Amino acid sequence: MYPKSLQDVIEGEVVGQGYHSLVKQIQARIENVKRSTSPVLQKRKQGGSDDTDEVTPEKRASVQDTYGCIKWDMKFLPVSETLETQQEKKERMKILSEQTSFSHEEVKTLMKCTYYSQRKAINSGADMQTLKEEWPYLFQAIGMTVHFEELTGVPLKETFLTSLEKKGKRLLDFLKTTCADKSKRVLEAVIELQRGQLKGCSEDLKDMMLLLLSYFDEKEETLFHYADETCLAKEVQVESLPVTPCIIGCGSSCFASRLFMLSIDHKVVNDQMTDFISAICLMLGSYYCLNIHYPLELGSTLEFLQRVKGGGTAKTQESLSRLVK
Structure with missing residues:
Protein backbone atom coordinates (compact mmCIF):
# COMPACT_ATOMS: atom_id res chain seq x y z
CA MET A 1 0.00 0.00 0.00
CA TYR A 2 2.88 2.38 0.79
CA PRO A 3 5.86 1.30 -1.38
CA LYS A 4 7.84 4.50 -0.70
CA SER A 5 7.67 4.35 3.09
CA LEU A 6 10.96 2.47 3.49
CA GLN A 7 12.54 3.39 0.15
CA ASP A 8 16.06 4.82 -0.11
CA VAL A 9 15.63 8.24 -1.73
CA ILE A 10 18.09 11.13 -1.84
CA GLU A 11 17.05 14.40 -3.48
CA GLY A 12 14.23 12.61 -5.32
CA GLU A 13 16.55 9.91 -6.69
CA VAL A 14 15.99 6.27 -5.72
CA VAL A 15 19.29 4.85 -4.46
CA GLY A 16 20.15 1.51 -6.04
CA GLN A 17 17.16 -0.83 -5.98
CA GLY A 18 15.53 1.22 -3.26
CA TYR A 19 15.70 -1.26 -0.39
CA HIS A 20 19.45 -1.53 0.32
CA SER A 21 19.24 0.19 3.74
CA LEU A 22 16.41 -2.04 4.96
CA VAL A 23 18.23 -5.19 3.87
CA LYS A 24 21.46 -4.05 5.59
CA GLN A 25 19.54 -3.32 8.80
CA ILE A 26 17.97 -6.77 8.77
CA GLN A 27 21.37 -8.38 8.13
CA ALA A 28 22.94 -6.38 10.96
CA ARG A 29 20.11 -7.41 13.28
CA ILE A 30 20.66 -11.09 12.48
CA GLU A 31 24.42 -10.73 13.10
CA ASN A 32 23.77 -8.97 16.42
CA VAL A 33 21.36 -11.68 17.58
CA LYS A 34 23.92 -14.38 16.78
CA ARG A 35 26.69 -12.67 18.75
CA SER A 36 27.67 -13.92 22.18
CA THR A 37 25.95 -12.07 25.02
CA SER A 38 29.16 -12.07 27.07
CA PRO A 39 31.86 -10.30 25.05
CA VAL A 40 35.40 -11.52 25.50
CA LEU A 41 36.74 -7.97 25.65
CA GLN A 42 35.16 -5.13 27.57
CA LYS A 43 34.29 -2.17 25.37
CA ARG A 44 36.08 1.11 25.94
CA LYS A 45 34.00 3.60 27.87
CA GLN A 46 32.58 6.57 26.00
CA GLY A 47 34.88 9.52 26.44
CA GLY A 48 37.53 7.37 28.08
CA SER A 49 41.00 6.56 26.91
CA ASP A 50 41.44 4.87 23.56
CA ASP A 51 44.64 3.29 24.81
CA THR A 52 44.89 -0.18 23.32
CA ASP A 53 47.22 -1.16 26.20
CA GLU A 54 44.26 -1.20 28.60
CA VAL A 55 44.00 -4.91 27.86
CA GLY A 153 39.80 -11.42 -0.53
CA VAL A 154 39.96 -7.76 -1.62
CA PRO A 155 42.94 -6.02 -3.28
CA LEU A 156 43.61 -3.10 -0.95
CA LYS A 157 45.05 -0.27 -3.04
CA GLU A 158 43.28 -1.16 -6.30
CA THR A 159 39.88 -1.20 -4.58
CA PHE A 160 40.58 2.06 -2.78
CA LEU A 161 41.73 3.83 -5.96
CA THR A 162 38.74 2.55 -7.92
CA SER A 163 36.37 3.87 -5.26
CA LEU A 164 38.23 7.18 -5.17
CA GLU A 165 38.00 7.53 -8.93
CA LYS A 166 34.26 6.73 -9.02
CA LYS A 167 33.11 8.61 -5.95
CA GLY A 168 35.82 11.12 -5.03
CA LYS A 169 34.64 14.12 -7.05
CA ARG A 170 30.99 13.67 -6.08
CA LEU A 171 31.85 13.30 -2.40
CA LEU A 172 34.09 16.38 -2.47
CA ASP A 173 31.40 18.44 -4.18
CA PHE A 174 28.85 17.25 -1.63
CA LEU A 175 31.12 18.14 1.31
CA LYS A 176 32.10 21.53 -0.11
CA THR A 177 28.55 22.64 -0.91
CA THR A 178 25.71 20.90 0.94
CA CYS A 179 27.76 20.06 4.06
CA ALA A 180 29.54 23.42 4.20
CA ASP A 181 26.16 25.17 4.32
CA LYS A 182 25.15 23.18 7.39
CA SER A 183 28.39 22.93 9.37
CA LYS A 184 30.57 25.84 10.47
CA ARG A 185 33.61 23.61 10.93
CA VAL A 186 33.26 22.14 7.41
CA LEU A 187 32.88 25.66 5.98
CA GLU A 188 36.05 26.76 7.77
CA ALA A 189 37.88 23.70 6.45
CA VAL A 190 36.70 24.41 2.89
CA ILE A 191 37.92 28.02 3.07
CA GLU A 192 41.28 26.86 4.44
CA LEU A 193 41.69 24.24 1.69
CA GLN A 194 40.79 26.70 -1.07
CA ARG A 195 43.67 28.97 -0.08
CA GLY A 196 46.32 26.51 -1.14
CA GLN A 197 44.46 23.95 -3.20
CA LEU A 198 46.48 21.72 -5.52
CA LYS A 199 45.31 19.39 -8.25
CA GLY A 200 45.70 15.64 -8.44
CA CYS A 201 44.34 12.42 -6.98
CA SER A 202 46.51 12.53 -3.87
CA GLU A 203 45.56 16.15 -3.12
CA ASP A 204 41.86 15.36 -3.63
CA LEU A 205 42.19 12.57 -1.08
CA LYS A 206 43.83 14.97 1.39
CA ASP A 207 40.92 17.39 0.91
CA MET A 208 38.47 14.55 1.40
CA MET A 209 40.06 13.27 4.60
CA LEU A 210 40.26 16.72 6.21
CA LEU A 211 36.67 17.55 5.23
CA LEU A 212 35.36 14.22 6.53
CA LEU A 213 37.11 14.82 9.86
CA SER A 214 35.52 18.28 10.01
CA TYR A 215 32.10 16.97 9.01
CA PHE A 216 32.07 14.27 11.68
CA ASP A 217 33.67 16.70 14.17
CA GLU A 218 36.48 14.25 14.88
CA LYS A 219 40.04 14.95 15.94
CA GLU A 220 42.58 15.42 13.17
CA GLU A 221 45.47 14.91 15.59
CA THR A 222 44.32 11.32 16.25
CA LEU A 223 44.94 10.52 12.59
CA PHE A 224 47.62 13.01 11.49
CA HIS A 225 50.73 14.22 13.22
CA TYR A 226 53.27 16.60 11.71
CA ALA A 227 57.03 16.68 12.16
CA ASP A 228 59.88 18.71 10.67
CA GLU A 229 60.53 18.14 7.00
CA THR A 230 63.99 16.73 7.78
CA CYS A 231 62.82 14.65 10.75
CA LEU A 232 64.05 11.05 10.96
CA ALA A 233 61.99 8.17 12.32
CA LYS A 234 64.10 7.93 15.49
CA GLU A 235 63.57 11.66 16.15
CA VAL A 236 59.76 11.50 16.17
CA GLN A 237 58.25 12.13 19.62
CA VAL A 238 56.25 8.89 19.62
CA GLU A 239 55.12 9.35 23.23
CA SER A 240 52.74 12.10 22.11
CA LEU A 241 51.16 9.92 19.41
CA PRO A 242 48.05 7.73 19.83
CA VAL A 243 48.54 3.98 20.11
CA THR A 244 46.25 3.41 17.13
CA PRO A 245 47.61 3.80 13.55
CA CYS A 246 48.69 7.39 12.97
CA ILE A 247 50.13 9.02 9.83
CA ILE A 248 53.11 11.31 10.39
CA GLY A 249 53.64 13.94 7.71
CA CYS A 250 57.11 15.43 7.36
CA GLY A 251 56.04 19.04 6.94
CA SER A 252 53.79 21.67 8.49
CA SER A 253 50.58 20.19 7.01
CA CYS A 254 49.20 17.44 4.75
CA PHE A 255 49.81 19.58 1.69
CA ALA A 256 53.35 20.51 2.67
CA SER A 257 54.39 16.92 3.36
CA ARG A 258 56.19 14.91 0.72
CA LEU A 259 57.25 12.05 2.99
CA PHE A 260 54.97 10.12 5.33
CA MET A 261 55.49 7.67 8.17
CA LEU A 262 53.15 5.26 9.92
CA SER A 263 53.12 4.87 13.68
CA ILE A 264 51.40 2.05 15.58
CA ASP A 265 51.59 1.45 19.33
CA HIS A 266 54.04 4.36 19.74
CA LYS A 267 56.43 2.86 17.18
CA VAL A 268 57.27 4.13 13.71
CA VAL A 269 56.76 1.00 11.62
CA ASN A 270 57.26 2.56 8.18
CA ASP A 271 59.16 5.77 7.38
CA GLN A 272 59.50 5.49 3.59
CA MET A 273 56.09 6.40 2.14
CA THR A 274 56.39 9.09 -0.52
CA ASP A 275 52.70 9.58 -1.36
CA PHE A 276 49.58 10.18 0.71
CA ILE A 277 47.48 7.47 -0.96
CA SER A 278 49.96 4.76 0.06
CA ALA A 279 49.98 6.14 3.61
CA ILE A 280 46.17 6.04 3.86
CA CYS A 281 45.97 2.52 2.39
CA LEU A 282 48.64 1.24 4.77
CA MET A 283 46.88 2.88 7.70
CA LEU A 284 43.48 1.41 6.77
CA GLY A 285 44.99 -2.01 6.07
CA SER A 286 46.74 -2.11 9.43
CA TYR A 287 43.41 -1.97 11.31
CA TYR A 288 42.31 -5.18 9.60
CA CYS A 289 45.62 -7.00 9.41
CA LEU A 290 46.70 -6.28 13.00
CA ASN A 291 43.32 -6.70 14.78
CA ILE A 292 43.11 -3.05 15.86
CA HIS A 293 39.82 -1.44 16.93
CA TYR A 294 38.80 1.92 15.49
CA PRO A 295 39.48 4.64 18.10
CA LEU A 296 36.43 6.47 19.43
CA GLU A 297 37.78 9.78 18.13
CA LEU A 298 37.88 8.50 14.52
CA GLY A 299 35.09 5.92 14.48
CA SER A 300 32.75 7.68 12.03
CA THR A 301 35.44 8.75 9.55
CA LEU A 302 37.05 5.31 9.38
CA GLU A 303 33.73 3.47 9.24
CA PHE A 304 32.57 5.77 6.46
CA LEU A 305 35.69 5.00 4.41
CA GLN A 306 35.12 1.30 5.03
CA ARG A 307 31.44 1.41 4.03
CA VAL A 308 31.64 3.47 0.84
CA LYS A 309 34.64 1.55 -0.50
CA GLY A 310 32.35 -1.05 -2.04
CA GLY A 311 29.13 0.86 -2.74
CA GLY A 312 27.82 2.91 -5.66
CA THR A 313 28.23 6.67 -6.02
CA ALA A 314 24.72 7.43 -4.78
CA LYS A 315 25.35 5.24 -1.73
CA THR A 316 28.24 7.53 -0.76
CA GLN A 317 25.83 10.32 0.17
CA GLU A 318 23.46 7.79 1.75
CA SER A 319 26.23 6.37 3.96
CA LEU A 320 27.31 9.86 4.96
CA SER A 321 23.77 10.87 5.90
CA ARG A 322 23.10 7.69 7.86
CA LEU A 323 26.36 7.85 9.81
CA VAL A 324 25.60 11.41 10.85
CA LYS A 325 22.13 10.39 12.05
Missing part, protein backbone atom coordinates in the same frame (compact mmCIF):
# COMPACT_ATOMS: atom_id res chain seq x y z
CA THR A 56 46.68 -7.51 27.30
CA PRO A 57 47.66 -8.32 23.70
CA GLU A 58 46.47 -11.91 24.19
CA LYS A 59 42.96 -10.80 25.19
CA ARG A 60 42.89 -8.23 22.41
CA ALA A 61 43.80 -10.84 19.80
CA SER A 62 41.26 -13.32 21.15
CA VAL A 63 38.38 -11.05 20.13
CA GLN A 64 37.53 -12.60 16.80
CA ASP A 65 35.97 -9.59 15.12
CA THR A 66 36.13 -11.27 11.73
CA TYR A 67 33.71 -8.92 9.94
CA GLY A 68 34.82 -8.70 6.31
CA CYS A 69 37.53 -11.35 6.71
CA ILE A 70 37.58 -14.71 4.96
CA LYS A 71 40.74 -16.17 6.53
CA TRP A 72 41.06 -14.55 9.93
CA ASP A 73 42.45 -17.70 11.54
CA MET A 74 43.92 -20.67 9.68
CA LYS A 75 43.72 -23.94 11.56
CA PHE A 76 46.05 -25.88 9.28
CA LEU A 77 49.21 -25.26 7.32
CA PRO A 78 48.95 -25.24 3.52
CA VAL A 79 49.45 -28.75 2.12
CA SER A 80 52.79 -27.87 0.56
CA GLU A 81 54.19 -26.26 3.74
CA THR A 82 55.76 -27.42 6.99
CA LEU A 83 56.85 -25.47 10.06
CA GLU A 84 60.44 -25.80 8.81
CA THR A 85 59.68 -24.34 5.37
CA GLN A 86 57.70 -21.53 6.99
CA GLN A 87 60.71 -20.62 9.14
CA GLU A 88 63.07 -20.80 6.16
CA LYS A 89 60.89 -18.43 4.14
CA LYS A 90 60.55 -16.05 7.07
CA GLU A 91 64.34 -15.89 7.44
CA ARG A 92 64.68 -15.35 3.69
CA MET A 93 62.40 -12.30 3.92
CA LYS A 94 64.45 -10.90 6.79
CA ILE A 95 67.54 -11.08 4.59
CA LEU A 96 65.76 -9.48 1.63
CA SER A 97 64.45 -6.64 3.81
CA GLU A 98 68.03 -5.58 4.54
CA GLN A 99 68.95 -5.35 0.87
CA THR A 100 68.52 -2.21 -1.23
CA SER A 101 67.13 -4.14 -4.20
CA PHE A 102 65.04 -7.29 -4.25
CA SER A 103 62.53 -9.12 -6.41
CA HIS A 104 59.02 -7.86 -5.68
CA GLU A 105 57.53 -11.05 -7.07
CA GLU A 106 59.66 -13.17 -4.74
CA VAL A 107 58.54 -11.14 -1.72
CA LYS A 108 54.88 -11.43 -2.75
CA THR A 109 55.22 -15.19 -3.12
CA LEU A 110 56.98 -15.53 0.24
CA MET A 111 54.36 -13.38 1.97
CA LYS A 112 51.55 -15.46 0.50
CA CYS A 113 53.20 -18.76 1.42
CA THR A 114 53.82 -17.67 5.03
CA TYR A 115 50.38 -16.12 5.60
CA TYR A 116 49.55 -18.96 8.03
CA SER A 117 52.51 -18.09 10.28
CA GLN A 118 51.81 -14.37 10.06
CA ARG A 119 48.23 -14.84 11.26
CA LYS A 120 49.34 -17.13 14.09
CA ALA A 121 51.81 -14.48 15.28
CA ILE A 122 49.26 -11.65 15.06
CA ASN A 123 46.38 -13.58 16.64
CA SER A 124 48.58 -14.82 19.49
CA GLY A 125 49.07 -11.19 20.56
CA ALA A 126 52.69 -10.61 19.50
CA ASP A 127 53.73 -7.03 20.26
CA MET A 128 54.40 -4.54 17.47
CA GLN A 129 58.17 -4.54 17.87
CA THR A 130 58.32 -8.33 17.58
CA LEU A 131 56.09 -8.34 14.52
CA LYS A 132 58.22 -5.67 12.86
CA GLU A 133 61.40 -7.63 13.52
CA GLU A 134 59.98 -11.01 12.51
CA TRP A 135 57.84 -9.84 9.57
CA PRO A 136 59.39 -6.60 8.24
CA TYR A 137 57.45 -6.67 4.95
CA LEU A 138 54.14 -6.79 6.80
CA PHE A 139 54.58 -3.06 7.45
CA GLN A 140 55.47 -2.19 3.88
CA ALA A 141 52.98 -1.72 1.06
CA ILE A 142 54.20 -4.78 -0.85
CA GLY A 143 53.67 -7.11 2.12
CA MET A 144 50.54 -5.63 3.66
CA THR A 145 48.82 -5.68 0.27
CA VAL A 146 49.37 -9.44 0.03
CA HIS A 147 48.30 -10.06 3.63
CA PHE A 148 45.18 -7.88 3.32
CA GLU A 149 44.05 -9.65 0.15
CA GLU A 150 44.57 -13.07 1.73
CA LEU A 151 42.65 -11.90 4.81
CA THR A 152 39.69 -10.25 3.07
Whole structure:
Protein backbone atom coordinates (compact mmCIF):
# COMPACT_ATOMS: atom_id res chain seq x y z
CA MET A 1 0.00 0.00 0.00
CA TYR A 2 2.88 2.38 0.79
CA PRO A 3 5.86 1.30 -1.38
CA LYS A 4 7.84 4.50 -0.70
CA SER A 5 7.67 4.35 3.09
CA LEU A 6 10.96 2.47 3.49
CA GLN A 7 12.54 3.39 0.15
CA ASP A 8 16.06 4.82 -0.11
CA VAL A 9 15.63 8.24 -1.73
CA ILE A 10 18.09 11.13 -1.84
CA GLU A 11 17.05 14.40 -3.48
CA GLY A 12 14.23 12.61 -5.32
CA GLU A 13 16.55 9.91 -6.69
CA VAL A 14 15.99 6.27 -5.72
CA VAL A 15 19.29 4.85 -4.46
CA GLY A 16 20.15 1.51 -6.04
CA GLN A 17 17.16 -0.83 -5.98
CA GLY A 18 15.53 1.22 -3.26
CA TYR A 19 15.70 -1.26 -0.39
CA HIS A 20 19.45 -1.53 0.32
CA SER A 21 19.24 0.19 3.74
CA LEU A 22 16.41 -2.04 4.96
CA VAL A 23 18.23 -5.19 3.87
CA LYS A 24 21.46 -4.05 5.59
CA GLN A 25 19.54 -3.32 8.80
CA ILE A 26 17.97 -6.77 8.77
CA GLN A 27 21.37 -8.38 8.13
CA ALA A 28 22.94 -6.38 10.96
CA ARG A 29 20.11 -7.41 13.28
CA ILE A 30 20.66 -11.09 12.48
CA GLU A 31 24.42 -10.73 13.10
CA ASN A 32 23.77 -8.97 16.42
CA VAL A 33 21.36 -11.68 17.58
CA LYS A 34 23.92 -14.38 16.78
CA ARG A 35 26.69 -12.67 18.75
CA SER A 36 27.67 -13.92 22.18
CA THR A 37 25.95 -12.07 25.02
CA SER A 38 29.16 -12.07 27.07
CA PRO A 39 31.86 -10.30 25.05
CA VAL A 40 35.40 -11.52 25.50
CA LEU A 41 36.74 -7.97 25.65
CA GLN A 42 35.16 -5.13 27.57
CA LYS A 43 34.29 -2.17 25.37
CA ARG A 44 36.08 1.11 25.94
CA LYS A 45 34.00 3.60 27.87
CA GLN A 46 32.58 6.57 26.00
CA GLY A 47 34.88 9.52 26.44
CA GLY A 48 37.53 7.37 28.08
CA SER A 49 41.00 6.56 26.91
CA ASP A 50 41.44 4.87 23.56
CA ASP A 51 44.64 3.29 24.81
CA THR A 52 44.89 -0.18 23.32
CA ASP A 53 47.22 -1.16 26.20
CA GLU A 54 44.26 -1.20 28.60
CA VAL A 55 44.00 -4.91 27.86
CA THR A 56 46.68 -7.51 27.30
CA PRO A 57 47.66 -8.32 23.70
CA GLU A 58 46.47 -11.91 24.19
CA LYS A 59 42.96 -10.80 25.19
CA ARG A 60 42.89 -8.23 22.41
CA ALA A 61 43.80 -10.84 19.80
CA SER A 62 41.26 -13.32 21.15
CA VAL A 63 38.38 -11.05 20.13
CA GLN A 64 37.53 -12.60 16.80
CA ASP A 65 35.97 -9.59 15.12
CA THR A 66 36.13 -11.27 11.73
CA TYR A 67 33.71 -8.92 9.94
CA GLY A 68 34.82 -8.70 6.31
CA CYS A 69 37.53 -11.35 6.71
CA ILE A 70 37.58 -14.71 4.96
CA LYS A 71 40.74 -16.17 6.53
CA TRP A 72 41.06 -14.55 9.93
CA ASP A 73 42.45 -17.70 11.54
CA MET A 74 43.92 -20.67 9.68
CA LYS A 75 43.72 -23.94 11.56
CA PHE A 76 46.05 -25.88 9.28
CA LEU A 77 49.21 -25.26 7.32
CA PRO A 78 48.95 -25.24 3.52
CA VAL A 79 49.45 -28.75 2.12
CA SER A 80 52.79 -27.87 0.56
CA GLU A 81 54.19 -26.26 3.74
CA THR A 82 55.76 -27.42 6.99
CA LEU A 83 56.85 -25.47 10.06
CA GLU A 84 60.44 -25.80 8.81
CA THR A 85 59.68 -24.34 5.37
CA GLN A 86 57.70 -21.53 6.99
CA GLN A 87 60.71 -20.62 9.14
CA GLU A 88 63.07 -20.80 6.16
CA LYS A 89 60.89 -18.43 4.14
CA LYS A 90 60.55 -16.05 7.07
CA GLU A 91 64.34 -15.89 7.44
CA ARG A 92 64.68 -15.35 3.69
CA MET A 93 62.40 -12.30 3.92
CA LYS A 94 64.45 -10.90 6.79
CA ILE A 95 67.54 -11.08 4.59
CA LEU A 96 65.76 -9.48 1.63
CA SER A 97 64.45 -6.64 3.81
CA GLU A 98 68.03 -5.58 4.54
CA GLN A 99 68.95 -5.35 0.87
CA THR A 100 68.52 -2.21 -1.23
CA SER A 101 67.13 -4.14 -4.20
CA PHE A 102 65.04 -7.29 -4.25
CA SER A 103 62.53 -9.12 -6.41
CA HIS A 104 59.02 -7.86 -5.68
CA GLU A 105 57.53 -11.05 -7.07
CA GLU A 106 59.66 -13.17 -4.74
CA VAL A 107 58.54 -11.14 -1.72
CA LYS A 108 54.88 -11.43 -2.75
CA THR A 109 55.22 -15.19 -3.12
CA LEU A 110 56.98 -15.53 0.24
CA MET A 111 54.36 -13.38 1.97
CA LYS A 112 51.55 -15.46 0.50
CA CYS A 113 53.20 -18.76 1.42
CA THR A 114 53.82 -17.67 5.03
CA TYR A 115 50.38 -16.12 5.60
CA TYR A 116 49.55 -18.96 8.03
CA SER A 117 52.51 -18.09 10.28
CA GLN A 118 51.81 -14.37 10.06
CA ARG A 119 48.23 -14.84 11.26
CA LYS A 120 49.34 -17.13 14.09
CA ALA A 121 51.81 -14.48 15.28
CA ILE A 122 49.26 -11.65 15.06
CA ASN A 123 46.38 -13.58 16.64
CA SER A 124 48.58 -14.82 19.49
CA GLY A 125 49.07 -11.19 20.56
CA ALA A 126 52.69 -10.61 19.50
CA ASP A 127 53.73 -7.03 20.26
CA MET A 128 54.40 -4.54 17.47
CA GLN A 129 58.17 -4.54 17.87
CA THR A 130 58.32 -8.33 17.58
CA LEU A 131 56.09 -8.34 14.52
CA LYS A 132 58.22 -5.67 12.86
CA GLU A 133 61.40 -7.63 13.52
CA GLU A 134 59.98 -11.01 12.51
CA TRP A 135 57.84 -9.84 9.57
CA PRO A 136 59.39 -6.60 8.24
CA TYR A 137 57.45 -6.67 4.95
CA LEU A 138 54.14 -6.79 6.80
CA PHE A 139 54.58 -3.06 7.45
CA GLN A 140 55.47 -2.19 3.88
CA ALA A 141 52.98 -1.72 1.06
CA ILE A 142 54.20 -4.78 -0.85
CA GLY A 143 53.67 -7.11 2.12
CA MET A 144 50.54 -5.63 3.66
CA THR A 145 48.82 -5.68 0.27
CA VAL A 146 49.37 -9.44 0.03
CA HIS A 147 48.30 -10.06 3.63
CA PHE A 148 45.18 -7.88 3.32
CA GLU A 149 44.05 -9.65 0.15
CA GLU A 150 44.57 -13.07 1.73
CA LEU A 151 42.65 -11.90 4.81
CA THR A 152 39.69 -10.25 3.07
CA GLY A 153 39.80 -11.42 -0.53
CA VAL A 154 39.96 -7.76 -1.62
CA PRO A 155 42.94 -6.02 -3.28
CA LEU A 156 43.61 -3.10 -0.95
CA LYS A 157 45.05 -0.27 -3.04
CA GLU A 158 43.28 -1.16 -6.30
CA THR A 159 39.88 -1.20 -4.58
CA PHE A 160 40.58 2.06 -2.78
CA LEU A 161 41.73 3.83 -5.96
CA THR A 162 38.74 2.55 -7.92
CA SER A 163 36.37 3.87 -5.26
CA LEU A 164 38.23 7.18 -5.17
CA GLU A 165 38.00 7.53 -8.93
CA LYS A 166 34.26 6.73 -9.02
CA LYS A 167 33.11 8.61 -5.95
CA GLY A 168 35.82 11.12 -5.03
CA LYS A 169 34.64 14.12 -7.05
CA ARG A 170 30.99 13.67 -6.08
CA LEU A 171 31.85 13.30 -2.40
CA LEU A 172 34.09 16.38 -2.47
CA ASP A 173 31.40 18.44 -4.18
CA PHE A 174 28.85 17.25 -1.63
CA LEU A 175 31.12 18.14 1.31
CA LYS A 176 32.10 21.53 -0.11
CA THR A 177 28.55 22.64 -0.91
CA THR A 178 25.71 20.90 0.94
CA CYS A 179 27.76 20.06 4.06
CA ALA A 180 29.54 23.42 4.20
CA ASP A 181 26.16 25.17 4.32
CA LYS A 182 25.15 23.18 7.39
CA SER A 183 28.39 22.93 9.37
CA LYS A 184 30.57 25.84 10.47
CA ARG A 185 33.61 23.61 10.93
CA VAL A 186 33.26 22.14 7.41
CA LEU A 187 32.88 25.66 5.98
CA GLU A 188 36.05 26.76 7.77
CA ALA A 189 37.88 23.70 6.45
CA VAL A 190 36.70 24.41 2.89
CA ILE A 191 37.92 28.02 3.07
CA GLU A 192 41.28 26.86 4.44
CA LEU A 193 41.69 24.24 1.69
CA GLN A 194 40.79 26.70 -1.07
CA ARG A 195 43.67 28.97 -0.08
CA GLY A 196 46.32 26.51 -1.14
CA GLN A 197 44.46 23.95 -3.20
CA LEU A 198 46.48 21.72 -5.52
CA LYS A 199 45.31 19.39 -8.25
CA GLY A 200 45.70 15.64 -8.44
CA CYS A 201 44.34 12.42 -6.98
CA SER A 202 46.51 12.53 -3.87
CA GLU A 203 45.56 16.15 -3.12
CA ASP A 204 41.86 15.36 -3.63
CA LEU A 205 42.19 12.57 -1.08
CA LYS A 206 43.83 14.97 1.39
CA ASP A 207 40.92 17.39 0.91
CA MET A 208 38.47 14.55 1.40
CA MET A 209 40.06 13.27 4.60
CA LEU A 210 40.26 16.72 6.21
CA LEU A 211 36.67 17.55 5.23
CA LEU A 212 35.36 14.22 6.53
CA LEU A 213 37.11 14.82 9.86
CA SER A 214 35.52 18.28 10.01
CA TYR A 215 32.10 16.97 9.01
CA PHE A 216 32.07 14.27 11.68
CA ASP A 217 33.67 16.70 14.17
CA GLU A 218 36.48 14.25 14.88
CA LYS A 219 40.04 14.95 15.94
CA GLU A 220 42.58 15.42 13.17
CA GLU A 221 45.47 14.91 15.59
CA THR A 222 44.32 11.32 16.25
CA LEU A 223 44.94 10.52 12.59
CA PHE A 224 47.62 13.01 11.49
CA HIS A 225 50.73 14.22 13.22
CA TYR A 226 53.27 16.60 11.71
CA ALA A 227 57.03 16.68 12.16
CA ASP A 228 59.88 18.71 10.67
CA GLU A 229 60.53 18.14 7.00
CA THR A 230 63.99 16.73 7.78
CA CYS A 231 62.82 14.65 10.75
CA LEU A 232 64.05 11.05 10.96
CA ALA A 233 61.99 8.17 12.32
CA LYS A 234 64.10 7.93 15.49
CA GLU A 235 63.57 11.66 16.15
CA VAL A 236 59.76 11.50 16.17
CA GLN A 237 58.25 12.13 19.62
CA VAL A 238 56.25 8.89 19.62
CA GLU A 239 55.12 9.35 23.23
CA SER A 240 52.74 12.10 22.11
CA LEU A 241 51.16 9.92 19.41
CA PRO A 242 48.05 7.73 19.83
CA VAL A 243 48.54 3.98 20.11
CA THR A 244 46.25 3.41 17.13
CA PRO A 245 47.61 3.80 13.55
CA CYS A 246 48.69 7.39 12.97
CA ILE A 247 50.13 9.02 9.83
CA ILE A 248 53.11 11.31 10.39
CA GLY A 249 53.64 13.94 7.71
CA CYS A 250 57.11 15.43 7.36
CA GLY A 251 56.04 19.04 6.94
CA SER A 252 53.79 21.67 8.49
CA SER A 253 50.58 20.19 7.01
CA CYS A 254 49.20 17.44 4.75
CA PHE A 255 49.81 19.58 1.69
CA ALA A 256 53.35 20.51 2.67
CA SER A 257 54.39 16.92 3.36
CA ARG A 258 56.19 14.91 0.72
CA LEU A 259 57.25 12.05 2.99
CA PHE A 260 54.97 10.12 5.33
CA MET A 261 55.49 7.67 8.17
CA LEU A 262 53.15 5.26 9.92
CA SER A 263 53.12 4.87 13.68
CA ILE A 264 51.40 2.05 15.58
CA ASP A 265 51.59 1.45 19.33
CA HIS A 266 54.04 4.36 19.74
CA LYS A 267 56.43 2.86 17.18
CA VAL A 268 57.27 4.13 13.71
CA VAL A 269 56.76 1.00 11.62
CA ASN A 270 57.26 2.56 8.18
CA ASP A 271 59.16 5.77 7.38
CA GLN A 272 59.50 5.49 3.59
CA MET A 273 56.09 6.40 2.14
CA THR A 274 56.39 9.09 -0.52
CA ASP A 275 52.70 9.58 -1.36
CA PHE A 276 49.58 10.18 0.71
CA ILE A 277 47.48 7.47 -0.96
CA SER A 278 49.96 4.76 0.06
CA ALA A 279 49.98 6.14 3.61
CA ILE A 280 46.17 6.04 3.86
CA CYS A 281 45.97 2.52 2.39
CA LEU A 282 48.64 1.24 4.77
CA MET A 283 46.88 2.88 7.70
CA LEU A 284 43.48 1.41 6.77
CA GLY A 285 44.99 -2.01 6.07
CA SER A 286 46.74 -2.11 9.43
CA TYR A 287 43.41 -1.97 11.31
CA TYR A 288 42.31 -5.18 9.60
CA CYS A 289 45.62 -7.00 9.41
CA LEU A 290 46.70 -6.28 13.00
CA ASN A 291 43.32 -6.70 14.78
CA ILE A 292 43.11 -3.05 15.86
CA HIS A 293 39.82 -1.44 16.93
CA TYR A 294 38.80 1.92 15.49
CA PRO A 295 39.48 4.64 18.10
CA LEU A 296 36.43 6.47 19.43
CA GLU A 297 37.78 9.78 18.13
CA LEU A 298 37.88 8.50 14.52
CA GLY A 299 35.09 5.92 14.48
CA SER A 300 32.75 7.68 12.03
CA THR A 301 35.44 8.75 9.55
CA LEU A 302 37.05 5.31 9.38
CA GLU A 303 33.73 3.47 9.24
CA PHE A 304 32.57 5.77 6.46
CA LEU A 305 35.69 5.00 4.41
CA GLN A 306 35.12 1.30 5.03
CA ARG A 307 31.44 1.41 4.03
CA VAL A 308 31.64 3.47 0.84
CA LYS A 309 34.64 1.55 -0.50
CA GLY A 310 32.35 -1.05 -2.04
CA GLY A 311 29.13 0.86 -2.74
CA GLY A 312 27.82 2.91 -5.66
CA THR A 313 28.23 6.67 -6.02
CA ALA A 314 24.72 7.43 -4.78
CA LYS A 315 25.35 5.24 -1.73
CA THR A 316 28.24 7.53 -0.76
CA GLN A 317 25.83 10.32 0.17
CA GLU A 318 23.46 7.79 1.75
CA SER A 319 26.23 6.37 3.96
CA LEU A 320 27.31 9.86 4.96
CA SER A 321 23.77 10.87 5.90
CA ARG A 322 23.10 7.69 7.86
CA LEU A 323 26.36 7.85 9.81
CA VAL A 324 25.60 11.41 10.85
CA LYS A 325 22.13 10.39 12.05
